[in-house]
Amino acid sequence: MSKPYLSRPTGAPVRHLSPFALAGALTAGVQGVHAGVSHTEASGAETSTADATMVDASVEGLEGGEAEQREREEEARPPRKVPSAQLPAMGKAQPWVNNTTWLEYFSENYNGKPNDDGFYAVVNYLNFGVDTRLKKGDFRFLSISTRLDGQMLPMGTEALCDFNNDAEVSPQEAAVCAYDNDARVERVLLRLEHKRFNLFVGDFNVNFGRGVALSVRKKSNIGVDSTIKGARLDIKTKPLKLTGLFGVGNRQQSDSATRQLFQDPGYVHALCEDLDPLVANEYGNRLWTMCSDMIGAVRAEAKLPGKVKLAAHYGNMWFGLLNEATDQHEALHFVGGDLSRARIFGKWSFFGGATAILRNYHHKENHPELVEDGLGAYVSNNISLGNLNLLIEGKYYDNYVLSRDTAPLTVQYTEAPTLEREDQQVPAAANAAGPLLRIAYTFPKKGITLYSNTLGYAFAYNNDDDMWYGQDAMRVLHAFVGMDWDDTERGTSFKLVGGWRWEGHYEPQPEGTERFDRKLPHAEIYLNQALKNVHWGRFQHSVNFKFDWRRETVFKTDHAKHFHKGNLLLGYGLSPYVAVSFIGGYSSEFTPPDDAISLHDQPCPDGGTDCGRKPHLWPGAEIRYNFLSSSFIRVFAGRQVGGLLCANGSCRELPDFSGARADLVLSF
Amino acid sequence: MATNSASILLLSATFAAIGCSSSGANGVTANPDDGSASDASEADDGGSTDAPYATLDITLPDINEDDFTLVSRTKDDLHILCFWAVWCTPCQAELNKMMPMWEELKGRGLNVYAVSIDGPDSAARVPAYVQQSGWKFPILLDRETAFLTRYQPNADVPFYVILDADGEIVKTHQGYVKGDMKTLHKYLDEKLPAAE
Numbered sequence: 003m004s005k006p007y008l009s010r011p012t013g014a015p016v017r018h019l020s021p022f023a024l025a026g027a028l029t030a031g032v033q034g035v036h037a038g039v040s041h042t043e044a045s046g047a048e049t050s051t052a053d054a055t056m057v058d059a060s061v062e063g064l065e066g067g068e069a070e071q072r073e074r075e076e077e078a079r080p081p082r083k084v085p086s087a088q089l090p091a092m093g094k095a096q097p098w099v100n101n102t103t104w105l106e107y108f109s110e111n112y113n114g115k116p117n118d119d120g121f122y123a124v125v126n127y128l129n130f131g132v133d134t135r136l137k138k139g140d141f142r143f144l145s146i147s148t149r150l151d152g153q154m155l156p157m158g159t160e161a162l163c164d165f166n167n168d169a170e171v172s173p174q175e176a177a178v179c180a181y182d183n184d185a186r187v188e189r190v191l192l193r194l195e196h197k198r199f200n201l202f203v204g205d206f207n208v209n210f211g212r213g214v215a216l217s218v219r220k221k222s223n224i225g226v227d228s229t230i231k232g233a234r235l236d237i238k239t240k241p242l243k244l245t246g247l248f249g250v251g252n253r254q255q256s257d258s259a260t261r262q263l264f265q266d267p268g269y270v271h272a273l274c275e276d277l278d279p280l281v282a283n284e285y286g287n288r289l290w291t292m293c294s295d296m297i298g299a300v301r302a303e304a305k306l307p308g309k310v311k312l313a314a315h316y317g318n319m320w321f322g323l324l325n326e327a328t329d330q331h332e333a334l335h336f337v338g339g340d341l342s343r344a345r346i347f348g349k350w351s352f353f354g355g356a357t358a359i360l361r362n363y364h365h366k367e368n369h370p371e372l373v374e375d376g377l378g379a380y381v382s383n384n385i386s387l388g389n390l391n392l393l394i395e396g397k398y399y400d401n402y403v404l405s406r407d408t409a410p411l412t413v414q415y416t417e418a419p420t421l422e423r424e425d426q427q428v429p430a431a432a433n434a435a436g437p438l439l440r441i442a443y444t445f446p447k448k449g450i451t452l453y454s455n456t457l458g459y460a461f462a463y464n465n466d467d468d469m470w471y472g473q474d475a476m477r478v479l480h481a482f483v484g485m486d487w488d489d490t491e492r493g494t495s496f497k498l499v500g501g502w503r504w505e506g507h508y509e510p511q512p513e514g515t516e517r518f519d520r521k522l523p524h525a526e527i528y529l530n531q532a533l534k535n536v537h538w539g540r541f542q543h544s545v546n547f548k549f550d551w552r553r554e555t556v557f558k559t560d561h562a563k564h565f566h567k568g569n570l571l572l573g574y575g576l577s578p579y580v581a582v583s584f585i586g587g588y589s590s591e592f593t594p595p596d597d598a599i600s601l602h603d604q605p606c607p608d609g610g611t612d613c614g615r616k617p618h619l620w621p622g623a624e625i626r627y628n629f630l631s632s633s634f635i636r637v638f639a640g641r642q643v644g645g646l647l648c649a650n651g652s653c654r655e656l657p658d659f660s661g662a663r664a665d666l667v668l669s670f
Numbered sequence: 671m672a673t674n675s676a677s678i679l680l681l682s683a684t685f686a687a688i689g690c691s692s693s694g695a696n697g698v699t700a701n702p703d704d705g706s707a708s709d710a711s712e713a714d715d716g717g718s719t720d721a722p723y724a725t726l727d728i729t730l731p732d733i734n735e736d737d738f739t740l741v742s743r744t745k746d747d748l749h750i751l752c753f754w755a756v757w758c759t760p761c762q763a764e765l766n767k768m769m770p771m772w773e774e775l776k777g778r779g780l781n782v783y784a785v786s787i788d789g790p791d792s793a794a795r796v797p798a799y800v801q802q803s804g805w806k807f808p809i810l811l812d813r814e815t816a817f818l819t820r821y822q823p824n825a826d827v828p829f830y831v832i833l834d835a836d837g838e839i840v841k842t843h844q845g846y847v848k849g850d851m852k853t854l855h856k857y858l859d860e861k862l863p864a865a866e
Contacts, residue, residue, distance in 0.1 A: 096839065100823045129823040135727060135837060142727035145820065193820075195727060207814040213790025219815060220825055311735060344734040351734075351797055382794040391798040417790040424757050424791070440795070444802045451802045486802070488766050493848050495763050530763065532848040542849020577849030632822070632829075632844040667824070669842065 089670050094136070100129040101668045106261070109661035111644075112616045117164050118181075123261040124154045127188070140197035149189035153256045153263075155181060180262035186288040188254055189229070200236040205229035205252060210245075210301050211340040211355040213417035214380050215315050216404065218251075224656070228253040228267070228413045231291045243303040251295035251413055255285050259644075259656050267413040268295035268322030268406065272331050295406070296320040297415065299336075314339040315357070319415065321406040332406055334361040338378075354381040359404065376401035376432075376465075378418050393440040395421050401465040403432045408465075410655060421457055422480075429476065429505065433469055434461035436478070451486045455501075460508070473515070475508040482524070493532025493544070500525040506557075516558050524552035539576070546573035546583075554591075565591040566601060567643075579628055587620030589643045594618050616658065617641065632669035638662065723747065726837040730785065730810040730817060733797060738810055740783070742835035746863045747779040749837075751810075752830040753818050755788045756795045761828040764846040765805060771855050772807055778862040779835075782807040787815050787827060 089097045104125040111119060131147025155162065163171045163179035171179070191204035207219040207229060220227045232249015251267040266286035274280045274293035281293055299317030306312055320333040340355030356379040362372040378399045385392040397419060404416040420428045421438040436459020444451040457480045460469045467474035482501020487494070506519040526549070533543040551568040570586035590601040598617045606613035622640025629635075644656040726740040726749070740749055752768060754761030765784050772782040784805055786796050793813065800809050812818055821831040821842060832841040841857070843850075 091838075102824065133820070147823070149823065207816060207819075209790070209813045212793055217790060219789065309734075309736075342735060344736075353794070384794060384797045386797070386801055389801075391801050393794060393798055395794055419790045419794070422791065440798065442798055442802060444804075446804055488763065488803075490766050490770060495759070495766075495848075497759070528759070530759075530848060542847070542852055544848035575847040575849065577847040578853050581847060628845070632842045634844070667844075669822075669844070 092132075095132050095134045097132045098130065099668070099670045101666075102127045102129075103666045104258075105664045107661040107663075108261070108659070111260075111657040111659060112614070113657060114614055115165070116167055118162055118260070121162060122156050124156065125256055125258075125261070126150075126152045128152075129189075131191075141194070142197065143193070143195035145191070145193040147189070147191050148187060151184070151186055151188040151254070151256060153182075153184045153261065155183055155261065159183070180264075182263050182284075184255060184263055184285070186255065186283075186286075187290065188252075190231075190290070198238055200234075200238075202234040203232075205231050206234050206247075206249075208234070208247060208299075209417075210299070210315050211313060211338070211357070212353060212380065212382070212419065214340070214355045214378050214419070215301075215336060215338055215357045216297075216299055216317055216415055217417035218413075218415055219417075225258045226253065226413065230297055232297075241305055245301045245303075246299075248298040249296075250292055251297060251415070252286075252291040253413055259659075264411065266291050266294035269293055271296065271320075271322030293322065295322055295413070295415075309343060311342045312339065313341075313355075319404065323406060332362055332372075333364060334359050334404070335363060336360075336404060349386050351384040352382070355379070357402075359402065361403075374401060376403060378402035378416070380419050382419075389444045389446065391440075391442045391444070393438070393442075395419065395438040396436070397421055397459070398435040399432055400435070400469075401433060403465065408432055421459070423455075426480070426503070429478070430461040430463050430465075430469075433463075433465045433467075434459050435469060436460055449488045449490070452483070453486075454481070454483045456481045471509070473507070473509055473511055476518070477504075477506065477508045479504045493534060495528070495530040497526070497528040499527075519555075519557035521555040522552055524550070526550040541576035541579065544575040544577065546575065547571070561607070563591075563607075565589065565604065567591065581626045581628075583624045585620075585622045585624070585640065585642075587622070587641065587643050588618060589616070589620065589645075590618045592616040620658075630669070633667055635664065635666045637664045723835055724837070726833065728817070728837065730812060733800065733809040733811065735811075738808060740781070740833075740837075742837075744779055745835050747781060747835040748840070748858065748862060749781045749783065749833040750830050751783050751785050751817070751821070751833070753785045753787055753812070753822075753827045755786060755827060756792045756799045757788075758827050760846040762799070762803065763848065764828050764830075764850070766803060767848075767851040768854075769803075769805055769807070771851060771858070775858055775862060778865055780858060780862060783810050784808070785810045785812050785817065787812050787818055787825075789813065 089099065091097075104123070106123045106125070108121050108123070109119060128150045129147065131145060134144045136142055136144055159179065159181045160171055162181035163175050165175050165179075189205045191202065191206065194201040208216055209219065210216040218228055218230050229252050230247065230249040231252040232247065234245065234247035234249075237244040250271075253264055253267055255263045255266075257264055263285045265284070269286050270281045271293040273296075277293075280287060286294065297317065297319050299315060301313060301315035303311060303313040316335070316337045318333065318335055321331060323331075336357050336359045338355065338357030340353065342351075342353040344351045346352060356377065359376040359378075361374040361376065362369070365372040376399075379397070381396045383392070383394040385394070399418055402416070402418060403414075405412050405414045408414075418431070420431050420434075421436070422428045436457070438455070438457045440453060440455045442451055442453035457478070459478050461476050461478065462469040462474045463476070464474065469475055480501065480503040482499055484497065484499035487496040501524055503522040503524070504520065507517055511517045528548045530546045531544060533545060536543040548571040549568070551566065553564065553566050556563045567589040569588070571583065572586075573581060573583040575581045588601060590604050593604050593606050593613055593615050594600045594617055595615045599619055601618040604618075620641040620643045622638060622642060624636060624638040626634055626636040639662040640660070642659040644658040722741045722743050723745050724742040726742065728751075729737050729739045732738040742749070750768070752761075752765055754765055756762075768782055772780055776782075784800070784807060786793075786809065788796050788811075793811075796809070796811070815825050818827070818829065819825050821839065822829045822844065826844060828846040829844045830842070831839055832843075834840050840861075843854070
């Protein structure tokens with residue numbers, strides 16, 4: 003369900019504002035004009051204030067009998083029915099519809115290939131369902147919903163699939179081309195809630211043990227939206243909560259960054275290899291995802307005396323795709339648990355969890371070299387001492403991969419905390435260990451918080467390598483300080499952040515071996531101010547400003563590359579209807595085209611002239627108009643810089659974008 | 671051996687501290703008085719001690735990891751589930767502005783809940799941010815975004831939903847721009863019963 007304009011507002015310095023994150027940053031966090039929605043009521047007459055006043059008048063002062071009579075009348079009075087913003091109810095059933103439509107023009111993605119430039123895409127997600135609040139016995143809620151996805155490439159796919167630009171799509175090109183028109187039932191969910199259990203059939207998210215063990219949910223920043231499709235049962239008793247689930251991995255097919263289509267993870271699974279009807283579609287079954295990674299898991303959470311929570315979990319994953327070396331499937335067990343306690347002595351909240359994996363246990367006999375183990379452990383301590391807050395976290399991940407592999411587009415079934423900020427690259431999330439310390443002090447009367455954040459960890463890119471010592475051992479150090487100021491009286495929100503980051507080899511490299519060294523000072527300033535003295539129209543006026551910058555230095559062997567990167571964002575909000583934004587992205591990482599503006603000299607590597615060129619300036623503008631209760635239309639035109647972006651341990655190289663996007667969200 | 675003994679002692683002390691906290695008696699499961707950022711006993715729902723009008727079918731863990739069930743104390747109550755995350759700057763601005771509005775209107779039946787959708791990477795920063803912000807209304811956790819998607823399938827924030835005393839949706843709102851709270855305040859002022 004990811005959108006090109008996903009609202010992922012962030013107050014943090016923006017490492018890469020992806021096509022997904024940028025508009026969110028623009029329209030929300032950065033410019034503070036994310037939505038602002040009309041409060042038009044969709045239906046029904048409003049209850050008058052006068053009536054309410056009369057009904058709720060105090061009984062104080064009335065004579066006893068009269069007061070009792072009044073109380074009886076009050077009890078007999080039906081509830082005040084506030085007009086609903088939804089579609090008209092059908093008895094106890096409340097239907098709803100949410101539709102999102104994108105019209106997109108991909109002008110240029112600066113990848114040097116002409117075939118995937120200059121095309122249009124029309125994409126539509128239609129969500130609809132019925133929610134029913136149940137009042138019989140202990141049954142409480144029943145919801146049935148589905149989402150239909152459609153994608154159309156009006157100019158056809160021939161040019162898009164002609165990779166060598168010879169005006170002909172060869173069978174080889176057709177076989178690997180992922181541009182296509184598509185229509186499918188992407189999401190289905192039946193949810194039944196009972197006093198003692200919840201049942202999910204269809205697509206559901208999951209999060210075991212702060213994400214260390216098993217976590218599947220939408221990762222907006224990188225445009226990955228996955229679920230488990232199957233069944234899940236949560237049983238709730240007073241001391242125990244039990245969860246059991248079984249299903250297959252499901253991911254949204256349409257990639258909002260490129261409009262190529264993804265296959266379901268692990269598709270085609272071994273079980274389906276000889277069942278043609280189930281694998282009739284190249285990307286996954288159109289009606290009900292099947293034949294992809296299979297996942298089964300159970301978890302028990304117990305509340306012990308002293309409000310201690312203890313949990314244990316076990317699961318199995320059977321990945322569908324073949325291992326190229328063995329021509330056999332891969333699988334893993336995971337088992338672990340966690341312990342937590344909130345507000346110890348009223349000040350200390352603790353969480354600690356660990357999960358071990360055993361990969362390819364079934365290869366023990368014939369391919370023992372493929373049997374591996376891994377461990378993931380995470381601990382968090384949050385300590386509040388008056389206005390002082392300490393956060394101490396630690397991670398230890400050793401060959402901790404809950405997926406078939408760590409390829410960028412492989413769905414990862416864990417979100418083990420990285421301790422990183424949202425805007426950072428996260429190297430080797432599956433093979434890293436280290437702590438984080440965050441200290442914050444708040445001046446409550448002034449609405450000011452000062453904080454510092456220090457993170458350091460060891461890692462190795464290859465899971466087989468030693469992360470601590472040796473020539474493959476790497477280190478990250480990242481420290482930043484900041485200030486948040488929020489004055490609700492004046493309508494001011496202000497943030498200031500500055501920091502420094504280093505990544506590199508821990509030990510000297512042998513002569514002739516490439517040495518990696520990345521240094522990165524960064525700064526950010528953000529201001530959102532309500533303009534209370536401006537009274538034009540019937541709007542509430544506000545301005546937004548954000549500037550983030552970093553200067554990056556990357557050393558590789560004897561070659562050092564310097565560049566600047568960041569965004570200047572300006573916005574004006576006319577609440578509740580309109581928001582306009584200008585985004586001035588900039589990046590001098592690559593050599594600019596000869597006729598383009600250059601921020602500074604950035605020669606081609608090795609002194610050549612024939613290198614991939616990209617502009618230094620990435621301007622864009624956006625306007626958003628809100629209507630009804632949660633509906634809006636948003637149009638963006640301009641450029642957006644891509645790059646490596648990570649979300650909870652999953653990383654992806656997002657393409658640059660130049661063109662226009664419009665999205666229309668209708669919600670009833 | 672000495673190291674092992676010291677480790678065992680340290681571990682025992684840690685578990686003892688975890689299990690025998692004096693604050694354990696403060697929290698009350700499934701009680702709207704619990705779950706705010708401040709000490710459980712400090713939270714104020716603005717309601718009376720009478721039997722509640724209705725218990726809604728919404729139960730989420732609060733910031734203390736206790737189950738918290740929404741309760742309507744009167745038939746005129748309104749509930750605002752306001753979804754936010756520590757990385758969402760406008761969400762925070764919205765809740766900061768909602769705080770004084772809730773304090774003003776809670777006596778008339780307004781209930782506000784700040785529902786965090788923070789995932790694993792930012793979940794640990796939720797208590798710190800709540801402490802910094804000084805929010806007094808209950809802080810609830812929707813880590814799988816199951817409740818957010820129940821009301822907003824796209825799962826985008828800022829987003830809030832207003833429920834009536836029976837749990838029926840009466841209004842939804844996506845996004846936040848400074849000034850939005852004025853419109854919301856006017857809306858609530860009309861919908862809630864007059865102050866006594």
